[in-house]
Amino acid sequence: MNNIVILGAGFAGMMAALRLSRKLPKGTAAITLVNASDMFVERTRLHQFAAAQHPKTRRIKDMLRGTRMQFVQGRATSLRPDQKQLTVETATGDQAIPYDHLVYALGSRTDRDRIPGLNNAYTLDAADAMRLAEVLPSVAAERGRVLVIGGGLTGIEAATEIAESFPAAYVALATREALGAHLSAPGAAHVRNVFDRLRIAAHDGAAITRIDEHEVVTASGERLPFDVCINCTGNVPPPLAREAGLAVNDAGQLVMDAFMRSVSHSEIYGAGDAAAFEDSARMPMRMACATAMPMAVQAADNLVAHLAGRKLQPFGYSYVPRCISLGRHDGLLQFVDSHDAMQPRIITGRMAVMMKEGILRFVASSLDAEKRFSLYRSPRTQVAQTSTRAQAAAVSFTNA
Numbered sequence: 467m468n469n470i471v472i473l474g475a476g477f478a479g480m481m482a483a484l485r486l487s488r489k490l491p492k493g494t495a496a497i498t499l500v501n502a503s504d505m506f507v508e509r510t511r512l513h514q515f516a517a518a519q520h521p522k523t524r525r526i527k528d529m530l531r532g533t534r535m536q537f538v539q540g541r542a543t544s545l546r547p548d549q550k551q552l553t554v555e556t557a558t559g560d561q562a563i564p565y566d567h568l569v570y571a572l573g574s575r576t577d578r579d580r581i582p583g584l585n586n587a588y589t590l591d592a593a594d595a596m597r598l599a600e601v602l603p604s605v606a607a608e609r610g611r612v613l614v615i616g617g618g619l620t621g622i623e624a625a626t627e628i629a630e631s632f633p634a635a636y637v638a639l640a641t642r643e644a645l646g647a648h649l650s651a652p653g654a655a656h657v658r659n660v661f662d663r664l665r666i667a668a669h670d671g672a673a674i675t676r677i678d679e680h681e682v683v684t685a686s687g688e689r690l691p692f693d694v695c696i697n698c699t700g701n702v703p704p705p706l707a708r709e710a711g712l713a714v715n716d717a718g719q720l721v722m723d724a725f726m727r728s729v730s731h732s733e734i735y736g737a738g739d740a741a742a743f744e745d746s747a748r749m750p751m752r753m754a755c756a757t758a759m760p761m762a763v764q765a766a767d768n769l770v771a772h773l774a775g776r777k778l779q780p781f782g783y784s785y786v787p788r789c790i791s792l793g794r795h796d797g798l799l800q801f802v803d804s805h806d807a808m809q810p811r812i813i814t815g816r817m818a819v820m821m822k823e824g825i826l827r828f829v830a831s832s833l834d835a836e837k838r839f840s841l842y843r844s845p846r847t848q849v850a851q852t853s854t855r856a857q858a859a860a861v862s863f864t865n866a
Contacts, residue, residue, distance in 0.1 A: 510829075571762065
C-alpha cells in the first residue's frame with residue numbers, strides 16, 4: 467500500500483486531498499493530510515475577518531468526514547526526500563511521517579522581510595486578521611488612522627472593507643505604483659472612484675523604505691503616520707522546499723515539470739502558491755485561489771494515473787476574470803484574456819458583488835462536492851510545454 471502525504475490544507479492541499487481520497491481505489495493507498503491549523507483558512511475572505519465581520523468557518527476534520535484520510539495537525543519542521551520522511555511538530559511532540567508520494571501544497575505567507583520594521587505592522591494572514599478584528603473597532607472609535615501598504619488586490623480589498631466597516635476611521639493606502647496600475651484603465655478609474663466615495667487616501671508612488679512604531683518612511687522622505695499598519699505587499703512560499711534540497715526557483719517555490727512533479731524528486735507533486743513550473747513549460751502562474759485549485763486537480767489526477775500505470779497529462783489552464791470586492795456594496799469584475807492580460811471590459815456595483823460572492827460560494831461547494839463527484843472545472847486554452855526530460859520521465863513512470 468502506498469503512503470501518500472498532502473502537506474498543507476489550503477485551497478490546493480484540500481482539493482488534492484479530497485480528490486485523491488475519492489479517485490484512488492480502496493486498499494491502494496493510505497492518505498495523510500498535514501496542516502498547522504485545524505481550521506480551513508478561506509484566504510479570499512480574510513479581509514472580511516479583519517474588518518470584524520463573521521464569515522462562516524469550517525474545521526478540517528468536518529470537511530474530511532466521510533473520507534478515509536488521516537488528519538495530522540502540526541507544523542512541518544523538516545523534509546528529508548532522501549529518506550522520504552516528513553517531520554511534523556504536533557501538540558504532543560515531533561512525529562515522523564513516511565511517504566511514498568508527497569503533494570507539496572504549503573501555500574504562501576505575507577512577506578515579512580521585504581521592508582525593515584515590518585514587526586510594527588499587521589498582515590492579512592489568518593492569525594493577524596483575527597487580531598485586527600479585535601483592534602480595529604477601538605481604533606475606529608477613537609477616529610484613528612489605518613494605513614494599508616500595498617496596492618495589489620489584497621491591499622485594495624483590505625482598505626475598502628475596513629473603510630466601509632469603520633467609517634469613523636481614517637483609512638489610507640500607500641502603493642509603490644499608481645492605484646490600480648495592474649488593472650485596465652476603466653477598472654483603475656472605478657477603484658479610484660470607490661476610494662473617493664469611502665474617503666480613503668491613496669498615496670501613489672509611495673515606496674516604503676522603513677516602518678517605525680507609528681509611521682512609515684517613503685523613499686522620498688515623506689512620513690505617513692498610523693495607529694494601525696497592515697502590510698499587503700506580497701506573499702512568499704515557506705522555506706521548507708529550499709531547506710530540504712528540492713529544486714526551487716529564486717522565489718523559493720518548488721519547481722515542477724509540466725506533469726506537476728518536482729524536477730528533482732519525481733515522487734513529489736506540487737500545487738498552489740508554493741509551486742511553480744519550470745521555465746521550459748511556458749506556464750507562468752500568479753499566486754491565487756483561481757490557479758491553486760486547477761493545479762491541485764491536475765496533481766491529484768496525475769498521481770492517480772501514475773499509480774494505475776496510465777499516461778500522465780500536462781497541466782492546462784486559461785485565466786478567467788479577476789473578481790475584486792470593494793466592501794460589501796461594490797465590487798469589480800475585471801476581464802482578462804487567457805494569458806491574464808487586462809481587457810477594457812469591467813462589471814461593477816451590485817452585479818460584481820453578487821458575482822464575486824457566487825464564485826466564492828462555488829469554490830466552497832466544489833470542495834464539499836469533491837467527496838462525491840468532480841464539480842470543479844477550469845478551461846484549458848493553454849497547455850504546459852513538456853521538455854524532453856519530462857516526457858522521458860513520464861514514459862518511464864507509465865512503464866514502471
